[in-house]
Amino acid sequence: MIHPGAVLRKEIQGGKVAPFIGIFDAFSATIAAQHSDNLFYSGFGFAASHYGLPDVGYIAWSDMVKAAWRIRQILPKHKMLVDIDDGYVDVSVACHVSTQLEQMGVAMIMLEDQARPRRCGHYEGKVLLPLEQYMEKLEMVLAQRTDLCVLARTDAAGDEIYRRIERFSETDADVIMVDGIRSIETLREVRKMTKKPLLFNQIAGGKSPRVTLSELREAGAGLTLYSTPCLFAAQSAIGNALTTIFADDGRLPEALHGHSVGVAECSALLQKNMNRHMPMPKTKLSVVEQSC
Structure with missing residues (x-):
């Protein structure tokens, strides 16, 4: 059987990659799988569904690995991108987690350059790791992977974006992402700096503009991520459903x-x-x- 990471890498190189849909548990993954072959296990969504807490660094690596395993059991033909935050602080832990995820058939991991206490990419108050410290972690993860695709993510802003993109481009990372981009023009500038495939993250109410797939392709992003639509839809739908029930004296619709x-x-x-x-x-x- 060809590893999902190898399949995804071929798709990336061919320039045709279906959007990644963010999921937060096995049930949301089941629904999302009907709309795309590519799923994203969102740290934001996982923190909300597993702990009932915001995405500010509470996730334990073992919890995320077990959660990803459950998705792989029910949707073995789908390709999954898993958010591993900063690799859970330590370089050796980042390598251990990425190895476990590769062995279970995860197609790609997302490794960010934030320092602790970390934040969702669309929150304020983010602090970056020193570039050399992040590069050591990224290079170690890349060196020990076989088929697993690796997405190098920066949460930088301003001119620091371009300094980090330049360094990421010198590695064997499969994909690069700048999270929290405030303008599509920034994406175009990043495109000029690197030949690496770029991923653009869309999150409702976040820092980035709402754009179409056509607009993203024109700006140079070959991969698109919708990180939280399932979670936000669930919050809205559950609230509306319960309001409807009790507005009708407890009668189910x-x-x-x-x-x-x-x-x-x-x-x-x-x-x-x-x-x-x-x-x-x-x-x-x-x-x-x-x-x-």
């Missing part, structure tokens, strides 16, 4: 196909994951049996 989900639709979605690694039972289960 009618499950109408295409408008709201009931037990049959949810069970059918989850059954697809079961079918990928387990033979179907000889006797067809009823909807109630499938859901219990």
Whole structure:
């Protein structure tokens, strides 16, 4: 079997890469997998779903590795990009985590140049690692990977963006990303400085402008990431659903196909994951049996 990282690298080199959709757990991954072959395990989303906390450095590497493993079990044919923040501080930990993720079939990791206490890329108050300290970590991760793609991410601003992009471009990193870009013009300037493939991160309410895929391709970004649409949609939908229930004296809304989900639709979605690694039972289960 060809490693997903090798498959993704070939796609990157060919210039045709489907957008990465940010997910926050196995259920959101199941839904997102119907829209793209590429999934992104977002640190923002994971911190929210696993801990109920903001993305400010609480994630333990072992929690993220276990979470990624669960996604790989149910969606083995999808290519996954996993956010490993700063590699969890230490160089040896960064290498250990990237090795584990590669062995389970993760296609690409994102390694950032923030110092602790780290922040979401679209928060204020970010502090960067000294460039040489980050470069040591990046080079060590690159040296011990085999098929795994590596995305080198900087959270720099101003002229420091270009200094770091120049150094990243001298490595074997597969993709480069500048997070929190405030203008599409900055992306165009970065494109002039490097031949490396560029990824652009879109997050609702973030620092970066809302742009189309066509606009991004014109500006030189070959890869696109939607890091949090599933999480934000879940927050909105759950709030609206509960408001609707209690506005009608606790009556559940009618499950109408295409408008709201009931037990049959949810069970059918989850059954697809079961079918990928387990033979179907000889006797067809009823909807109630499938859901219990």
